[in-house]
Amino acid sequence: MQKDKITRRTALTCAAALPLAAGLGGAAPARAQAAQGPQVPRVYRVPLGEFEVTAMMAGTRTVPDPQGTFGMNVSPEEFAEVSEAAHIPTDKAQFFFTPTLVNTGSALILFDTGLDPAGIVAAVEAAGYTAEDVSHVVITHMHGDHIGGLSDGGTPTFANAALLTGQAEWDHWTAAGNETFEDKVRPLEAEFAFLSNGGEVAPGITAVLAPGHTPGHMCFMLESGGKKMMLTADLANHYVWSLGKPDWEVRFDMDKELAASSRRKILGTLAEDGTPFIGYHMPFPAIGYVIAEEDGFRYLPHSYQLLMS
Known part of the structure; x- marks a missing residue:
């Protein structure tokens, strides 16, 4: 008797499901949806002691x-071998541009300004702030993808911000006759203050000279609550072809031998100390660690380590 009851209940359940099954089977097919394309996140925030650090795409x-x-x-053969081992193509690369916001609690400091004013303002707003909230803008070096968002026709994008850059970097570009510098940076010359190696942007934020990519290229060490992170800017411009192979020449490095020396020195220190970093051109969110490996280094992307600190 009990067996019959279960059988009848099962039969009723199956019968009730038949219209749905029939609809899925072809009588009423699901409507096709157009693909929306790849999606890259725009903002990634982590704590660092008392600081909040936000990487922005x-x-x-x-x-x-x-x-x-x-x-x-x-050789092309070596380039292909290294690329294939990392499962990346040899005919194209994806470039990322990642300015960083550091909220110290008393200052909101923007490191580099991306390609153009609209892009950097959109990134800052996606991070939950406005352009007027930014108290300092620090330029790690004067290449166009770092100064492009600084101003528009002489009008500063971050009107309330103090402007800082390295003294050696400034001295080079003021004499270089570079069109982007003259358009984006020169009109704000009176607003700039200058840093030397070891100079302090704010308590816990220290300049580290790393020349070669440009004459005065700077990294910045962040320290708060016993935690450290380095903003490495363009010290290494690709996680395989530059960080992984520090002696490989990069077209944008103005002094290629010096750039390789700076990479080896700073990446070696990061690897030895286990200090995380944000690299301006690393795959977003551009946060990771450096592992010493053979004659070079390996990039270990951040997963959740900093979120638990």
Whole structure:
């Protein structure tokens, strides 16, 4: 008797499901949906002691012929072997542009300004702030993808912000005759203050000279509550072809030998100390660790380590 009751209940349940099954089977097919395309997150925030550090995606683009930029001093065969081992293509690369906001509790400090004013303002707003909230803008070096959002026709994008950059970097570019510098930076010359190696942006934020990419290129060490993180800017411009192979020449490095020396020195220290870093051109969110490996280094992307500190 009990067996019959279960059988009848099962039969009724199956019968009730038949219209739905029939609809899915072809009588009323699901409507096709157009693909929406890849989605890249715009903001990633982590705590660092009493600081909040926000990596911001200010732009990304696909660039052909990566060996025209990276590994210029190695054979195509070696470039292909290293790329294939990392499962990345040899005919194109994805570039990322990642300015960083540091909220110290008393200052909101922006490191680099991306490609253009609209892009950096959108990134800051996606992070929950406005351009007027930014108290300091620090320029790590004067390449166009770092100064592009600083001003528009002489009007500063961050009107309330103090402006800082390295003294050696400033001295070079003021004499270089560079069009982007003259357009974006020169009109704000009176607003700039200058840093030397070891100079302090704010308590817990220290400049570290790392020349080669440009003459006065700077990294910045963040320290708060016993925690450290370094903003490495363009010390290494790709996680495989530059960080992984520090002696590979990079087209944008103005002094290639000096740039390689700076990479080895600073990456070696980060690896030895286990200090995380944000690299301006690393895959977003651009936060990771450096592992010493053979004659170079390996990039270990951040997962959740900093969220639990």
